[in-house]
Amino acid sequence: MGPLRDGWTRADVEAVIARGEPAELLHVPLVVSLDPPGRVWAEQICLRLAAHPSPNVRGNALLGLGHLARIFRSLHRRRAQPVIEAGLQDPDPYVRGQAGAAADDVAWYLGWVLAGREHDRGRPVCPR
Template identity: 35%
Template sequence: MSKQSAEKAFASTEVKCICEALVSIAFYESDWKWAQNKCLEFLHNENPEIRGLAATCLGHIARIHRQLEKEKVLIALRGYLDDDAISGQVEDALDDIDMFLK
């Protein structure tokens, strides 16, 4: 998915479109920093499905690209450890970051 297509999906109100775009950019976008920042943006979404997937995608970026602004991402993720709806996904993302970004 191109950045332009992803931005269109992100502008929609459809959870499925947003989630598909998040996964696509985490896996395939060469601009990891842009993908990271989009995931951080959606980490604050009111919908727990989107929030949780944004956290998961941050872990994917760490695993696939071996790059993240580590401290920035860790601070953001740790802020959601008490969010019962996504805490498991946050913990998994933190584990991925710990494993793949030394």
């Protein structure tokens, strides 16, 4: 497998996750979701980081889920939907904003209608 976005490797991603520094971690969801080697691996990382204590890490992880929905036209719904819905209710405005962007992406690319976003029902979905 070649490098990820900006020359990162899977080993780089795992090393940053192991160090756990929020200033580094906030880049991981973007690196793995903008040029992913595979949906499942990238999605698992984004889902894991969506529960991080840092709002910047959480928000970027939610945004990453939206990127993956756009790129792959697929997400594991039972895992991703509750995480995005929780992000829409997060106390931090950055997290709520990124969750809103992810909610827009899953509505457009996957046709999901999330709790609290029933206004999306009946809207057109991106043609495949």
